[in-house]
Amino acid sequence: MKLVVDAMGGDHGPAVTIPGAIEAVKAYPITIILTGDKNKIEKELSKYQYPKKQIEVLHCSEEITNEDKPVAAIRKKKDSSMVVGLNLVKEKKADAIISAGNTGALLAGGLFILGRIKGIDRPALATAYPTTKGASVLIDSGANADCKPRNFLEFGIMGEVYASKVLNIQNPKICTVNIGIEETKGNDVTKEAYQLCAKAKFNFGGNIEARDIPSGYADVIICDGFTGNIILKLTEGIASTIFGILKEEFTKNTLRKLAAGILKSGLKDFKKRFDYTEYGGAPFLGVEGNLIKAHGSSNAKAIKNAIRQAKAFVENNVVEEIFKEIDGLGED
Amino acid sequence: MKLVVDAMGGDHGPAVTIPGAIEAVKAYPITIILTGDKNKIEKELSKYQYPKKQIEVLHCSEEITNEDKPVAAIRKKKDSSMVVGLNLVKEKKADAIISAGNTGALLAGGLFILGRIKGIDRPALATAYPTTKGASVLIDSGANADCKPRNFLEFGIMGEVYASKVLNIQNPKICTVNIGIEETKGNDVTKEAYQLCAKAKFNFGGNIEARDIPSGYADVIICDGFTGNIILKLTEGIASTIFGILKEEFTKNTLRKLAAGILKSGLKDFKKRFDYTEYGGAPFLGVEGNLIKAHGSSNAKAIKNAIRQAKAFVENNVVEEIFKEIDGLGED
Numbered sequence: 001m002k003l004v005v006d007a008m009g010g011d012h013g014p015a016v017t018i019p020g021a022i023e024a025v026k027a028y029p030i031t032i033i034l035t036g037d038k039n040k041i042e043k044e045l046s047k048y049q050y051p052k053k054q055i056e057v058l059h060c061s062e063e064i065t066n067e068d069k070p071v072a073a074i075r076k077k078k079d080s081s082m083v084v085g086l087n088l089v090k091e092k093k094a095d096a097i098i099s100a101g102n103t104g105a106l107l108a109g110g111l112f113i114l115g116r117i118k119g120i121d122r123p124a125l126a127t128a129y130p131t132t133k134g135a136s137v138l139i140d141s142g143a144n145a146d147c148k149p150r151n152f153l154e155f156g157i158m159g160e161v162y163a164s165k166v167l168n169i170q171n172p173k174i175c176t177v178n179i180g181i182e183e184t185k186g187n188d189v190t191k192e193a194y195q196l197c198a199k200a201k202f203n204f205g206g207n208i209e210a211r212d213i214p215s216g217y218a219d220v221i222i223c224d225g226f227t228g229n230i231i232l233k234l235t236e237g238i239a240s241t242i243f244g245i246l247k248e249e250f251t252k253n254t255l256r257k258l259a260a261g262i263l264k265s266g267l268k269d270f271k272k273r274f275d276y277t278e279y280g281g282a283p284f285l286g287v288e289g290n291l292i293k294a295h296g297s298s299n300a301k302a303i304k305n306a307i308r309q310a311k312a313f314v315e316n317n318v319v320e321e322i323f324k325e326i327d328g329l330g331e332d
Numbered sequence: 333m334k335l336v337v338d339a340m341g342g343d344h345g346p347a348v349t350i351p352g353a354i355e356a357v358k359a360y361p362i363t364i365i366l367t368g369d370k371n372k373i374e375k376e377l378s379k380y381q382y383p384k385k386q387i388e389v390l391h392c393s394e395e396i397t398n399e400d401k402p403v404a405a406i407r408k409k410k411d412s413s414m415v416v417g418l419n420l421v422k423e424k425k426a427d428a429i430i431s432a433g434n435t436g437a438l439l440a441g442g443l444f445i446l447g448r449i450k451g452i453d454r455p456a457l458a459t460a461y462p463t464t465k466g467a468s469v470l471i472d473s474g475a476n477a478d479c480k481p482r483n484f485l486e487f488g489i490m491g492e493v494y495a496s497k498v499l500n501i502q503n504p505k506i507c508t509v510n511i512g513i514e515e516t517k518g519n520d521v522t523k524e525a526y527q528l529c530a531k532a533k534f535n536f537g538g539n540i541e542a543r544d545i546p547s548g549y550a551d552v553i554i555c556d557g558f559t560g561n562i563i564l565k566l567t568e569g570i571a572s573t574i575f576g577i578l579k580e581e582f583t584k585n586t587l588r589k590l591a592a593g594i595l596k597s598g599l600k601d602f603k604k605r606f607d608y609t610e611y612g613g614a615p616f617l618g619v620e621g622n623l624i625k626a627h628g629s630s631n632a633k634a635i636k637n638a639i640r641q642a643k644a645f646v647e648n649n650v651v652e653e654i655f656k657e658i659d660g661l662g663e664d
Contacts, residue, residue, distance in 0.1 A: 131573075132576070132577065145511060146520055179557070179561040186477055187556075190558075210561070210562045210564075210569060211569035214570050215573065226522075233543040234567070237542060237545055238567060239570070246602060250598055252598065256598055259592070259593075262590075263582060263591050267581070
């Protein structure tokens, strides 16, 4: 299996993508193609011991930054680490690509270069959302701000494939997130989406309210990308605020500091449950190829986990499975 | 000042509305009209000592329950504690109404009985959202699932009046919650809303991402009621999940239990910051009258605080101020 890692992507570039890739080739029988600035990549590689046969470097003269405008960047920077990597997947020279780079550009590149799976109107980002039970799949977590009811059906199908094939959840429960559980609740789009999902082949669990997301009641949570983005970022904001307040309360005096010291491992376990690096990246589902978006602020461990995740997507033929499930639904 | 309390509303009815009303009349120079079942109300009243002149009871033969369909309930249950109370405000026999009853019915009653302020297309619920700085106003927190860009402008104006006149925040910063801070980000509605708000008279602070809500960066957060409901309920869900996990981690062994005992007051202070009862209820802004929706699960303290809040709305002529601010904008 050959996987491309966009070595220049993310806030930290080769400083994290290279050690992440090295940890992955040591752990799995895979080959990684690193796309990007040869000098920077080799300089970083030289710091480590690793199985040389499992890592290839493909020099690219350009780089897409977070400041670049997505569509223009994909069109103009033909020799960027991201575009070159996507073309390797398109041309079947690699089985998947992992990038922590500019999200908008990566999604645009996925659409333009890899193209959509026949029958999928809107490919979507699927993010693992930490719950008390483990993790739920949140789809769409930010690719499509405006959605039609039909798109919810596609999200349900793609989320089901991800949950059942990659996360090994048997007969995953798919729910729409809404402002009430009754089928008559919601905005115009979610009301119509409910009716479509109720007739779908997947295990539709109806609407859930946002307060029931953290409990893990639903294995797959479907929503438009605007709502998904609000859910992800609000969770991030609340978690970080709560950790901040706890720290403040627990360091107010010496006695509290002592007590908090005893609870340190408990607090650490607590924090770990919200650690996104455990879950790898967010696959962009519905495009003709395996594309994993790693978090921009990924560390080496997060990159390694995103690579592990990409490997699971390849092994489980996710693209093919989505095509099979969507086929027969008819075009929109 | 005369305020109506719907004595039958909420999960606990007279058992909390009566002691809440009694605490309020003891604290403030107001008269409260309790609408509802005379027998039940008087039985509850007889348990307390209170200034008799400040409490009136108005018997109603009907009651709107949480199971009632909102519009039908308002139309048919003419002698319900909620409809009778709304009519008292409509006929200027009372200055405001507080109800913890069926939210949908109360909003429908507000629209049908009190009517909209001229120039307001969509009245909206405004909820105090606890932040590290105190509280921000979240509007619309659930009344309108589908909104037009113009409605965001109205929410901004109404939120500004609430924040400046009632919460005494000078020149409050009004922000739209969106999936990116750039004005080009968002769905079709928020993109257009941004342009309208940028031209408004209020202090528009642009877009914020959901991760910045808990920090209190914005004094007033505007969004459609679907998004507002997701924000409120997800916050509730995450807070309760985190308290649950902390409890679990902190009681895993005896040593941890001891340490957690020392931190008890810190944890209590922490929990208090998320206590909705501190902030009263959610005013339904944009209707021709002061209407405060108290949380369905309100306790007596929450009812008392909602009454305090209603008093502040009356004293600060919120309805008139909204009319003045909206006037001149032109009809939609």
